[in-house]
Amino acid sequence: MSAFLKVENLSKRYGNHQAIDNVSFEIEEKKLFVLLGPSGCGKTTTLRCIGGLEKPDTGIISIKNETISNNEDQIFVAAEKRGMGMVAQSYAIWPHMSVFENIAFPLRMSKFDKNLLANRVEEALDMVQLKGLGTRNATDLSGGQQQRVALARAIVGRPKLLLFDEPLSNLDAKLREQMRYLLKEIQTEIGITAVYVTHDQSEAMGLGDELIVMNNGKIEQSDQARSLYNNPKTKFVGEFIGTANMIEGHIIQRESNSCKITLKNKNSEQIIKARLSRHTDSEQGVLLFRPEWISIQKGIKDKQENSIDGVVRTYQYLGDRSELIIETEFADIKASVTDDEEYIVGDKVVIKINENKAIVF
Amino acid sequence: MTLSNQNTYINNIIRNISIEKSLFWVTAALMLVAILYPASMAIRAAFFENDIFTLAGFERILQLDTIVSDIWNTLIFSAGSMFGATVIGVSLAWVNARTDVPGVRAIEVFCVIPFFLSAFVGAIAWRLLFVPNAGMISMFLTKYGFPEFLLPDIYSLGSMVFIQSVFYSPFMYLYAVASFRQMDPTLEEIARIHGAGNWNTLRKITLSVNGPALLSGMILVFVMSVGTLEVPMALGSAGGNYVLSTRIWALMNNMPQDVTAASALGMIAILIAAIGIIIQRRLLGNRKFTTVTGKGYKSKKISLGRWKWVVFTLAITYIIFAVIMPIVTLILVALQKFWTGSFSMQFFTWANFTTVLFEYDVTARAIKNSLFACSVAATISVIFALILSQIRSRNAEAFMGMLVLLPIVIPGAVFGMMVLFAFVKTPIYNTIFIIIFAYVIAYFYLAYRTIYSVRLSIHPELEQSARIHGASWFQSTRRILTPLLKPGIVSAWLMSFILFIREFSSVMFLYRHGTEVMPVVFFMLMERHSARLAAFMVIQTAILLLIMIIYQRFTSKNATGAAF
Numbered sequence: 001m002s003a004f005l006k007v008e009n010l011s012k013r014y015g016n017h018q019a020i021d022n023v024s025f026e027i028e029e030k031k032l033f034v035l036l037g038p039s040g041c042g043k044t045t046t047l048r049c050i051g052g053l054e055k056p057d058t059g060i061i062s063i064k065n066e067t068i069s070n071n072e073d074q075i076f077v078a079a080e081k082r083g084m085g086m087v088a089q090s091y092a093i094w095p096h097m098s099v100f101e102n103i104a105f106p107l108r109m110s111k112f113d114k115n116l117l118a119n120r121v122e123e124a125l126d127m128v129q130l131k132g133l134g135t136r137n138a139t140d141l142s143g144g145q146q147q148r149v150a151l152a153r154a155i156v157g158r159p160k161l162l163l164f165d166e167p168l169s170n171l172d173a174k175l176r177e178q179m180r181y182l183l184k185e186i187q188t189e190i191g192i193t194a195v196y197v198t199h200d201q202s203e204a205m206g207l208g209d210e211l212i213v214m215n216n217g218k219i220e221q222s223d224q225a226r227s228l229y230n231n232p233k234t235k236f237v238g239e240f241i242g243t244a245n246m247i248e249g250h251i252i253q254r255e256s257n258s259c260k261i262t263l264k265n266k267n268s269e270q271i272i273k274a275r276l277s278r279h280t281d282s283e284q285g286v287l288l289f290r291p292e293w294i295s296i297q298k299g300i301k302d303k304q305e306n307s308i309d310g311v312v313r314t315y316q317y318l319g320d321r322s323e324l325i326i327e328t329e330f331a332d333i334k335a336s337v338t339d340d341e342e343y344i345v346g347d348k349v350v351i352k353i354n355e356n357k358a359i360v361f
Numbered sequence: 362m363t364l365s366n367q368n369t370y371i372n373n374i375i376r377n378i379s380i381e382k383s384l385f386w387v388t389a390a391l392m393l394v395a396i397l398y399p400a401s402m403a404i405r406a407a408f409f410e411n412d413i414f415t416l417a418g419f420e421r422i423l424q425l426d427t428i429v430s431d432i433w434n435t436l437i438f439s440a441g442s443m444f445g446a447t448v449i450g451v452s453l454a455w456v457n458a459r460t461d462v463p464g465v466r467a468i469e470v471f472c473v474i475p476f477f478l479s480a481f482v483g484a485i486a487w488r489l490l491f492v493p494n495a496g497m498i499s500m501f502l503t504k505y506g507f508p509e510f511l512l513p514d515i516y517s518l519g520s521m522v523f524i525q526s527v528f529y530s531p532f533m534y535l536y537a538v539a540s541f542r543q544m545d546p547t548l549e550e551i552a553r554i555h556g557a558g559n560w561n562t563l564r565k566i567t568l569s570v571n572g573p574a575l576l577s578g579m580i581l582v583f584v585m586s587v588g589t590l591e592v593p594m595a596l597g598s599a600g601g602n603y604v605l606s607t608r609i610w611a612l613m614n615n616m617p618q619d620v621t622a623a624s625a626l627g628m629i630a631i632l633i634a635a636i637g638i639i640i641q642r643r644l645l646g647n648r649k650f651t652t653v654t655g656k657g658y659k660s661k662k663i664s665l666g667r668w669k670w671v672v673f674t675l676a677i678t679y680i681i682f683a684v685i686m687p688i689v690t691l692i693l694v695a696l697q698k699f700w701t702g703s704f705s706m707q708f709f710t711w712a713n714f715t716t717v718l719f720e721y722d723v724t725a726r727a728i729k730n731s732l733f734a735c736s737v738a739a740t741i742s743v744i745f746a747l748i749l750s751q752i753r754s755r756n757a758e759a760f761m762g763m764l765v766l767l768p769i770v771i772p773g774a775v776f777g778m779m780v781l782f783a784f785v786k787t788p789i790y791n792t793i794f795i796i797i798f799a800y801v802i803a804y805f806y807l808a809y810r811t812i813y814s815v816r817l818s819i820h821p822e823l824e825q826s827a828r829i830h831g832a833s834w835f836q837s838t839r840r841i842l843t844p845l846l847k848p849g850i851v852s853a854w855l856m857s858f859i860l861f862i863r864e865f866s867s868v869m870f871l872y873r874h875g876t877e878v879m880p881v882v883f884f885m886l887m888e889r890h891s892a893r894l895a896a897f898m899v900i901q902t903a904i905l906l907l908i909m910i911i912y913q914r915f916t917s918k919n920a921t922g923a924a925f
Contacts, residue, residue, distance in 0.1 A: 051550075051554050052553070052554070053550050053553065053554070055664075078553075078558070079550075079553040079554050080553050080554070080555075080556045080557055080558050082554075083556075084554055085554065085555065086550075086551055086554040086555070088547045088550070088551055089547075090545050090547050092545065092547040092548050092550070092551040094548060094552075094566060094569075094570065095570060096569045096570055096572065105552070105555055105556075105557075105565075106555035106556050109555060109556030109557050109561065110556050150551075153551075153555065154555075157555065157556070163554070
């Protein structure tokens, strides 16, 4: 399938700050595409360039092979002519208009048939589950409802592309989860292509068909959620997505995609076997593993392969799993286990690291 | 009710009548009387002659053959100035707050200078430029063959509206710029994304969202224009274009004096102002636009592209018209032995300055009077504002909100007349304190709003903890609150001082021989000695600009809430 939205070599600089640095990616039609990263990573600037709110310094943006922004050819289609919809973090509900008028705005701007307008607005209201609230003053609504109005407004004109700029980050945790489901449902139901910017990784993983992790204006990795979590290509991605334990060490034995790393300390050293990230060729390495990529055995055993001795420092039983922090000679290690074993602070344990999962960068 | 219960009940009452509350309500009541008593005296003057109820005043003004044209002129002048000031002020505010026009900081400073100049000074300067046969520009143009009939008539109603608009636009500017800056820029961006071009975004979003603030500014300019004597006296009277305020002044000061008719006209002026306010309230409805602002992304300003320089040129043109030309004209005229319509080195002299500063007793006295009256009034305003912004209760704040708005409703000239009626039979009548009284009451909202807004930003716990640690109300106010309020106090004092020193309309009713303040002397010199008048105006402008510089230095260091 050919790409629906195509971004090539996009760059944008503010003074001395390189906001986006040569970013390229493609999005397939009807997919929800997430730009994920810490604040200041360039994700919002990228989104604004796509929307036409920001003019890139270099690069080409095209939708369905039609160029909407290309500096070399002096093409820059104005925001209002790009036929997009957008939901902003601050809701951006116009306080001087009713809910109905807020939603009707894109239709009025596109000179939509007046006889069908009311129907379309009602339909959109229905879709965001705000049926019957059209006459209300927009600012009388709660935050969650305002965000629904913003969503209805963004989809009512059936835009080519839907842009989301951290739409849920002003909502409280419970509402955020509800909205996440509603949003995904609507997006698949009307089959619209969407670009979604967020710094919240669980939101990103839950929603995104495809994700891009950005850092310092550059793309770190572009993949599906499962791959990002299990096969991070960079240390940054591994650390940013999910929880990660990281211990520095010395790479001693290299194979095509695995290696051995020595974790050193004043008194002892330990050799751990793990996968090797392609991007590492230096001697110094960092061993990265997730809390559930380990198993724990109680009591002191003989030296075992791929294991570290430790002492339980905290233990929390959470029903479906237990979370522990284990003090070892090399680092404090976060562990998450699903066995029903009960631990007591001070218990001596052996941590076995899964060599098929842990990665050395 | 048991005895102990009753005791607690009484104790509660006693505890609730605390010092700060009694001080608040006593001061607030005083303020209320200070506004209502003059108003009632004016109403009385309009409807009573020799203690007998009569409509004779109204009958007499209806018989004036000028009454229709006076009212008509007032409406045209006030409404025209309101729209003119809105167009200028809002455009400048939009340009400065929302676009990438070059030199924003410098333009910003100049945009508010006309506010410090006063419209009377501006009108006189413009008169010196365009007066037929002797105006600097009109003479220059006719000399090079510019047809005389195409020259603007400086005394016409149109010129009055133009100059009033130029010099009152800073009010609109200040209202609009604050509102534009507070607005979440995403509101505009979302409109653009959903298909609105620049024009639709400006019209349907920017101006509409800021509508309430703009309407408040507009109605203020309207009411001020209804009551002003500045431009109508500097230009209108000479051109035969009377408005209600100048007619009232004439009825009060020309022989034969007709107090009843003047008061009746005052009622009509108030009625016009009130109708304006009612229309504004209707348009406003109960809408109060509170917006959620987005965190994080700071929106860039609207890129004007090639238009940038067009807009820049327009802004500079405004600055030249409203600031540079008046000031330069006054300086040139002030440096001439006598004014012939063009500057010549032959007549160069410093004498006008030395005369008005040291030799001519009225001008020297007026400077002293102005400085004295304005400092005393500014100090009183700040003290009252401090007391009245103390209480944190819904009732008290609502009451104050209404109280400070009352004098704004009353057109300036009518207000001057009211204060005159209130004190005419008291010893204060012949002293400068009657002017101080007018200053304080007319502009109290400014000091109050400035201090109140700073006060709002101070968390109540700061004082509560002082009280818990043993400080009395007085001690906590002195040691905790006053230092925190200091930025608000200083800017309230300076702003009040500026407004007082340029106040023209009300003091024209209140001065006596010996209590003249500077604007009064402007009027006295107006038809007598252009060069001395110009020198005196330059001195006042210098004082005002000096205070303005202090004010801007001060407020840029201490972020304070704007009073407008």
